[in-house]
Amino acid sequence: MKKPRTATPASSVVEKWHLGRHADDILLTEFELVMLRFQQAFERWALHVMARCGDQTMSFAEIVLIHAVRLQEQPSSAQSVARILNRDDIPNVQYSLRKLVKRGYLEHTHGSSKNYTFAATDLGRRITDDYAEVRHTMLVAHTLSLEVIRNQMQAIVNGVGMLTGQYDEAMRKLATHHFSSIDGPKAE
DSSP states (O other): OOOOOOOOGGGSGGGGSTTOSSHHHHHHHHHHHHHHHHHHHHHHHHHHHHHHTTOSSOOHHHHHHHHHHHHHTSOEEHHHHHHHTTOOOHHHHHHHHHHHHHTTSEEEOSSOTTSOEEEEOHHHHHHHHHHHHHHIIIIIHHHSSSHHHHHHHHHHHHHHHHHHHHHHHHHHHHHHOOOGGGSOOOOO
């Protein structure tokens, strides 16, 4: 009796992907797709938790930013918050932080109008503390209770951190080098 064939990336339909010409291309594409799906699941989760904590209108970006401000437990500039999140769209970060100020979650602490620092208000601390409690009870306590999961999570954190640097470096190279293969189709 013949053994059933197990599909591997090289023998599966994914070898026809424009992003999957070689085994390494396929693996990296699968990783990118998993990261995109994870990001979508994380965003849905964060919005749902924040709604349960009492704010159904806070955007995902605002949720991330208010937590990033709280991470430092001291007044934070838009630039330092953006650095934590590896964002380079400072005007968008500033806009969202100002929205959180208007809604009473953050306050300006000092600095010029262009260089404010931001800190959580009592309302901001309360809603992020509630978020942290729901997160711990519903996710952390169940997900990270096994040592093997904690070890895998640490390896993922380390690996994704290294890959973030690789993507940033590749982006810098792409911005400063001209590659004929990416300049588009050649005229005949």
